[in-house]
Amino acid sequence: MAVTRNFRGRRTSADSARVPPGQYVTSGFPVLSAGPTPRTPLDAWTFTIRGAVDRPVSWTWDEFRALPQETVTVDIHCVTKWSKLDTTWTGVSIDSLLDGVVTNGEFVLAFSDGGYTTNVPLDDLRHGKAWVAHEYEGQPLEAEHGGPARLLVPHLYFWKSAKWVRGLDLRQRDEPGFWEGYGYHNYGDPWKEQRYQGD
Amino acid sequence: MERTALPRRLTWQVGKTVQLVTETPQVKSISLDLPHWPGHRPGQHVDLRLTAEDGYQAERSYSIASSPEDEHVVLTVERLEDGEVSPYLVDELRSGDELELRGPIGGYFIWDESLGGPLLLVAGGSGLVPFRSMWRHRRAVQSKVPVRLLCSARSLPLLLYRDELTQIAEDGVDVSVTLTRETPEGWRGYRGRIDQGLLAKVSWPPEEHPLVYVCGPTAFVESAADALVALGHDPSRIRTERFGGTGT
Numbered sequence: 341m342a343v344t345r346n347f348r349g350r351r352t353s354a355d356s357a358r359v360p361p362g363q364y365v366t367s368g369f370p371v372l373s374a375g376p377t378p379r380t381p382l383d384a385w386t387f388t389i390r391g392a393v394d395r396p397v398s399w400t401w402d403e404f405r406a407l408p409q410e411t412v413t414v415d416i417h418c419v420t421k422w423s424k425l426d427t428t429w430t431g432v433s434i435d436s437l438l439d440g441v442v443t444n445g446e447f448v449l450a451f452s453d454g455g456y457t458t459n460v461p462l463d464d465l466r467h468g469k470a471w472v473a474h475e476y477e478g479q480p481l482e483a484e485h486g487g488p489a490r491l492l493v494p495h496l497y498f499w500k501s502a503k504w505v506r507g508l509d510l511r512q513r514d515e516p517g518f519w520e521g522y523g524y525h526n527y528g529d530p531w532k533e534q535r536y537q538g539d
Numbered sequence: 540m541e542r543t544a545l546p547r548r549l550t551w552q553v554g555k556t557v558q559l560v561t562e563t564p565q566v567k568s569i570s571l572d573l574p575h576w577p578g579h580r581p582g583q584h585v586d587l588r589l590t591a592e593d594g595y596q597a598e599r600s601y602s603i604a605s606s607p608e609d610e611h612v613v614l615t616v617e618r619l620e621d622g623e624v625s626p627y628l629v630d631e632l633r634s635g636d637e638l639e640l641r642g643p644i645g646g647y648f649i650w651d652e653s654l655g656g657p658l659l660l661v662a663g664g665s666g667l668v669p670f671r672s673m674w675r676h677r678r679a680v681q682s683k684v685p686v687r688l689l690c691s692a693r694s695l696p697l698l699l700y701r702d703e704l705t706q707i708a709e710d711g712v713d714v715s716v717t718l719t720r721e722t723p724e725g726w727r728g729y730r731g732r733i734d735q736g737l738l739a740k741v742s743w744p745p746e747e748h749p750l751v752y753v754c755g756p757t758a759f760v761e762s763a764a765d766a767l768v769a770l771g772h773d774p775s776r777i778r779t780e781r782f783g784g785t786g787t
Contacts, residue, residue: 342553342639344589346631349597350623362588362598364623371757371781374647376764376774421598455775484761522646523549535586536644538548 358415360530363423369485370422374518377483378453378504385488387472388507389437392445398507401488407432410471414494416501417530429492431473434465434508445510449517450491453504458517459526460493460500462510469495472505497528497535549641551588552576556636557611562699565618566665567629568604570611571638578607581672582649582752582780585614585642589624599624602668602754602780603643606675607651615699617665648752648780651676656684656750657743661733661763663691663755666782667699670754674707687713687749689741691733691759694721715741733759735766745771754780 359365382401390396399407411430417423448460464470473492474481481487486503493500499519520526525534533539554571561567584602605613618629632638650658650673660670667690677684688707692698695718708714717729717737729737743749751772753763760781768774 342590342637343592344627344638345633345636347589347591347597347627349589349591349595351595362596364597371761373779373781375779376768376777377761378774420600484757518647523644536549 358425359423360417361533362535363417363421363530366422366424368422369424370418370420371484372418372420372499373484373503374456375454379483380453380488380504380506382488386506387437387489389441389510390507391449391510392443392512393510394442397441404432404472404489405474408436411475412471412492414492416494416498418498419524419528419535423530428477429471429473430475430478431471431489431492433468434470434472435468437472437508438466441510443510445512447511447514449509449511449515450502450505451507451509452502453506456502456504456518458491458500458502459515459520460496461514461527464493464496465508469493495529497525497530499524500528549586549644551639551641553637553639554612556632556634556638559632559634562615563697565629565697566615566699567632568613568615569628569632569638570605570613571640573612573640576612577643579603579612579643579672580646580649580651581606581676582669583643583645583672584669585612585640586644587614587624587628587638587640589627590639597623600644602672604668604671606672606679608679609675615665615668615671648754648778650750650752652680652682652684654750656686657747658684658686659742659749659751660686660688660690661738661751661753661755661767662689663733663759663763664693664697665699666690666753666755666759666780668754669780670752671700671703673752674712677712678707678710685713686711687715687741687743689715689717689733689738691717691719691755693719695723695726733763733766735769738763738766739770742767742770742772745773748773748776751777752780753777755782757781 385401388398413428471492474489491502491505554573558570588598601614604615616628
């Protein structure tokens with residue numbers, strides 16, 4: 341660790357126990373995407389669970405909205421260094437979506453409109469840890485932030501919370517997703533600062 | 540989509556500031572001597588870390604403005620209002636100071652000769668920075684890939700790399716500039732924000748399947764990328780990089 345001459349820094353007043361190493365708190369909501377924002381009309385939208393399952397299952401938008409809805413307030417952490425505290429989302433828990441699905445898969449490759457993918461161990465999506473969210477702060481989720489619906493996995497870096505998510509591909513073997521294939525960390529725990537491969 | 544794995548571990552290294560160039564009142568280019576730099580591809584960025592005497596640290600990401608062939612790694616940094624790291628880099632940093640960074644990072648928003656073209660580069664404000672790496676690389680390897688560059692700035696004095704833009708225009712890059720707030724007398728470039736009409740005029744036709752890169756503030760990138768898709772460009776040929784600051 342090299343001290344930077346004359347650098348003092350701006351200490352945040354935020355509860356530092358809630359901010360992972362290398363992160364700063366923002367009140368804005370920055371956007372990071374690799375390409376144009378896809379816009380899928382709701383009547384063409386489906387959410388699908390497929391892959392290593394006894395049989396694939398799929399919901400239309402209306403069916404998805406009829407599932408039990410949860411509202412959660414969580415902190416989110418982007419690998420580009422910003423964290424945002426106390427964000428409120430409404431959506432369907434992955435536990436609800438997996439209810440009745442028989443699988444021998446241990447890994448998930450989430451897939452999205454626009455070709456984006458990200459991989460997460462199945463266990464990290466279960467037990468009340470992840471949702472498919474369609475409302476942010478009580479409003480329909482805007483397209484640039486991943487609407488109509490995005491994955492929400494707040495305990496991992498936010499690239500794991502795939503925007504424009506359209507389903508989960510359950511797998512017996514782990515396979516890197518989009519950013520994971522470009523050198524970002526396979527798991528992405530912000531508290532261990534797992535930003536890039538080898539961290 | 541092409542992939543470049545980064546199998547190495549990205550370790551922190553110390554670079555020495557060897558040159559500071561004032562690009563505009565808000566923007567400086569920092570040349571660094573990095574003895575252990577592993578090389579990069581045009582469009583990649585670095586993570587930079589500042590450390591206070593008591594151990595407090597602040598990290599941010601910055602695009603690389605130099606080509607892989609240049610002698611030094613150059614970062615062009617814009618001072619953000621309410622910023623923590625950029626005001627230090629723009630106002631405080633002196634030649635000879637050491638900076639800690641790691642990289643290169645990112646394997647998607649990159650262009651090198653092997654990816655071909657034709658190339659369309661669309662920049663808003665300091666979104667020009669990664670493109671400087673690309674056009675310098677193109678010149679260094681004497682690439683014949685045709686390039687059109689469209690950039691917007693608030694005014695001519697706030698346009699980055701003015702002299703270099705003139706130079707690359709002589710080098711065969713088709714450079715278009717639009718000024719959104721102030722135009723000097725006799726200005727022969729475009730005026731106003733980059734919109735669908737201007738993109739239709741300046742872009743390669745979608746039938747030529749250009750590889751498109753859009754870089755700038757979030758709202759700029761959203762609207763330019765939407766307009767390109769509306770014009771018929773293949774979304775999978777459009778790569779974007781959004782500069783957040785703290786975003787909206």
